[in-house]
Amino acid sequence: MELPVEHLDENRVTGLLPSRDPVRLIDENGTLTDDDARGGYQLPPAEMLGDAYRRMVMGRRFDTEATALTRQGRLAVYPSSRGQEACQVGGVLALQQQDWLFPTYRDTMSLVTRGVDAVEALGLLRGDWHCGYDPMRERIAPQCTPLATHAPHAAGLAYAARRRGDDTVALAFIGDGGTSEGDFHEALNFAAVFGAPVVFVIQNNRYAISVPLSRQTAAPSLAYKGIGYGIRSEQVDGNDVAAVLAVLTDAIDHARSGHGPMLVEAHTYRIEAHTNADDAGRYRDASETAVWIPRDPISRLERYLSGAGALSEEDIRRVQESAEAYAEDLRARMNVDPVVRPEEMFEHVLTEPTPQLRRQRETVSGLSADGG
Amino acid sequence: MLAAISQNGAVMTLAVSMVQALNAALRDALRADDSVVVFGEDVGALGGVFRVTDGLTDEFGEDRCFDTPLAESGIVGFAAGMAMQGFRPVVEMQFDAFAYPAFEQIASHVAKMRNRTRGTVTMPMVIRIPYGGGIGGVEHHSDSSESHYAHIPGLKVATPATVDDAYSLLREAIDDPDPVVFMEPKGLYWAKAETELPARTAPFGHAATRRAGDDVTLVAYGPAVKVALEAAEAASEEGVEAEVIDLRTLAPYDDVTVAKSVSNTGRCVVISEATGFAGIAGELAARVQQECFYSLAAPVLRVTGFDIPYPPPMHEHHYLPSVDRVLDTINQLEWD
Known part of the structure; x- marks a missing residue:
């Protein structure tokens, strides 16, 4: 007797699976990889790589400055993305203007890469408001601090945009820890069922605060989580911005052209502790981090571009100078105390404040006028 | 219009149940505004386990009233994403106690989005929840969960007790620029009243x-x-x-x-x-x-x-x- 199920289509199944090894185009020495490692992906044009290089240098400088601002008490907390520049920059450069980005708290570098003013980008972490930029203008959702809860939003927004006839794609960053959350799975399932043009990018940086990847999953790779939902998946060397760009450009094209969502796992490493308030020495050995230093995404691309004659000493110096100027400007502006009005706490809760909220606002107003 | 119109054009009143009034409100809202979409579990061909969405897919098509995977957090999260693109989702949680998986989406995102973005991202959506007991329901089918939602700033919580209010409050909820948790008393679903729809009663915030x-x-x-x-x-x-x-x-x-x-x-x-x-x-x-x-x-x-x-x-x-x-x-x- 035949069961009323569809026969397994081997091609469909293998078409969903990621490449056996993470796609890599430029290795740690800055050398182009062979065809096997490339997984059929082409090296992005030199100008694009030059742009990525510049943005990664700027991004790292931003990250370093933000960490310094934390020490000066200018930020409440800062989760560094040092070492993840290829994901932060590659993810953003693969997007087009009409696309939407759904970042987490660790993705502040991606915000400034997309053009958000650095002070506005740090609004959440400075604490003068929850979201310092205008998401509708930037096409960037508020940074999500609960894990993976923004993933269903990305699926819903992408589906809605398609229904409106726009060719918008949504890209959602998720961490390795986030893949254990129910919302990650619900988002993948909804996106697949409704054919939503969304790309889920897992930045697998090996740690969820202190908990290592081995405690998050027993899957061969996080990219394999796509197949159960019928989602085409890929894995990429997340410290090779050329590969990240190539894979994500392809994934975004896949989504934009109506083939539904994609899942991409980018293998990377969180060089710093979870935040400035964390002590990584309690759960991992410095020797482990040391292994990842030579895999650095910036030095790798610098070596490749220099070797290819696409980046001179002068170019490098100029990029560093503009990164310093950027950091200096950020520092100067962050050293000005933000003006906060306590009344604002009541102003955005509802479109029209209730009578009770109005009274509470007056109470706070009166207290602050009294210097209380 | 549920009221029958006689040959001389006069509107006659009919006995209407709360379920029918809610259904009429959804129907009229779908008709009035293209951005309104209704979705959830079993709301399509079945018309919802309580038949509140009865006939909506037939009349408005799969794009306007559709079934989703069985995942409440996904439903509300997906609706939040759609709201960011200007849709007005009206989602159904099948029962009070089955809405709990969506609680984080409701509390951390739907309720807070407007506030955290200084009013730039709004969540004009309605989360319909049949609630309360008295219907002989087995475990997890009779919770009164309204306090959980009323405790969350940024949400409006409406709950009708009359047939007219069922219609009017739901229409108002759908038109509201803020998210509304719409608690439908299951015990009154089949209570009927002589009325004419569309009925309009006092707005939110008026007892x-x-x-x-x-x-x-x-x-x-x-x-x-x-x-x-x-x-x-x-x-x-x-x-x-x-x-x-x-x-x-x-x-x-x-x-x-x-x-x-x-x-x-x-x-x-x-x-x-x-x-x-x-x-x-x-x-x-x-x-x-x-x-x-x-x-x-x-x-x-x-x-x-x-x-x-x-x-x-x-x-x-x-x-x-x-x-x-x-x-x-x-x-x-x-x-x-």
């Missing part, structure tokens, strides 16, 4: 006086309004005239109507099906005491569900606020 009386104020909402009215009639036979206030929306809450009534009667009983401890009824009692202290002849008392998990169906009549319990409580209001 309704369902019965006038000078001796005691009974404050209720949703399924408890029926109990309050029945208790008021019984009390009247004993010479006590109760004023019955139907809150209609728990958030925003109408302090004014309640305080005005209690200031006149000097006595107040709050009736709610939900577990009493740390619930809406306690909040109402506190507010009444604060605003009407010098008018009160007796402490404000509550008749609520007991502080136990909702009981099995063979026990629920002991758990639910009953006419007898309300009358007993009225008797405790220092009448001598």
Whole structure:
């Protein structure tokens, strides 16, 4: 007797699976990889790589400055993305203007890469408001601090945009820890069922605060989580911005052209502790981090571009100078105390404040006028 | 229009159930605004387990009313994403206790989005939740979860007790620029009233006086309004005239109507099906005491569900606020 199920289509199944090894185009020495490692992906044009290089240098400088601002008490907390520049920059450069980005708290570098003013980008972490930029203008959702809860939003927004006839794609960053959350799975399932043009990018940086990847999953790779939902998946060397760009450009094209969502796992490493308030020495050995230093995404691309004659000493110096100027400007502006009005706490809760909220606002107003 | 139109054009009233009124409200909202979409579990071909979405997919197509995977957090999260693109999603949670997986989406995103983005990203969506007991439901089918939602700033919480309000409050909820948790009392789903739809009643934030009386104020909402009215009639036979206030929306809450009534009667009983401890009824009692202290002849008392998990169906009549319990409580209001 035949069961009323569809026969397994081997091609469909293998078409969903990621490449056996993470796609890599430029290795740690800055050398182009062979065809096997490339997984059929082409090296992005030199100008694009030059742009990525510049943005990664700027991004790292931003990250370093933000960490310094934390020490000066200018930020409440800062989760560094040092070492993840290829994901932060590659993810953003693969997007087009009409696309939407759904970042987490660790993705502040991606915000400034997309053009958000650095002070506005740090609004959440400075604490003068929850979201310092205008998401509708930037096409960037508020940074999500609960894990993976923004993933269903990305699926819903992408589906809605398609229904409106726009060719918008949504890209959602998720961490390795986030893949254990129910919302990650619900988002993948909804996106697949409704054919939503969304790309889920897992930045697998090996740690969820202190908990290592081995405690998050027993899957061969996080990219394999796509197949159960019928989602085409890929894995990429997340410290090779050329590969990240190539894979994500392809994934975004896949989504934009109506083939539904994609899942991409980018293998990377969180060089710093979870935040400035964390002590990584309690759960991992410095020797482990040391292994990842030579895999650095910036030095790798610098070596490749220099070797290819696409980046001179002068170019490098100029990029560093503009990164310093950027950091200096950020520092100067962050050293000005933000003006906060306590009344604002009541102003955005509802479109029209209730009578009770109005009274509470007056109470706070009166207290602050009294210097209380 | 559910009302029949006679040959000479006059509108005739028909007996309409709350389910039919809710269905009409969804239908009229879908017709009035292309950005309205209805989705959830079994809302398509089946028309919802309570038939509130009956016929909507047939009339408006799969794009406007559709089934989703069985995942409440996904449903609300997906709706939040659609709202960011200008849609007005109306999602159905199948039962009160099955809405809990969506709680994080509701509390952390739907309710907070407007605030955290300084009003630039809004969430004009409605989360419909059939709630409450009295229908012989097995475990997890009879929770009164309204206090959980009313406790969250950024949400509006509406709950109709009449057929007209079911229609009008749902239409208003769908038109509202802010997210609304729309609590539908299952126990009143099949209650009928002679009415003409579309009906328009008072807007959110306005309680309704369902019965006038000078001796005691009974404050209720949703399924408890029926109990309050029945208790008021019984009390009247004993010479006590109760004023019955139907809150209609728990958030925003109408302090004014309640305080005005209690200031006149000097006595107040709050009736709610939900577990009493740390619930809406306690909040109402506190507010009444604060605003009407010098008018009160007796402490404000509550008749609520007991502080136990909702009981099995063979026990629920002991758990639910009953006419007898309300009358007993009225008797405790220092009448001598």
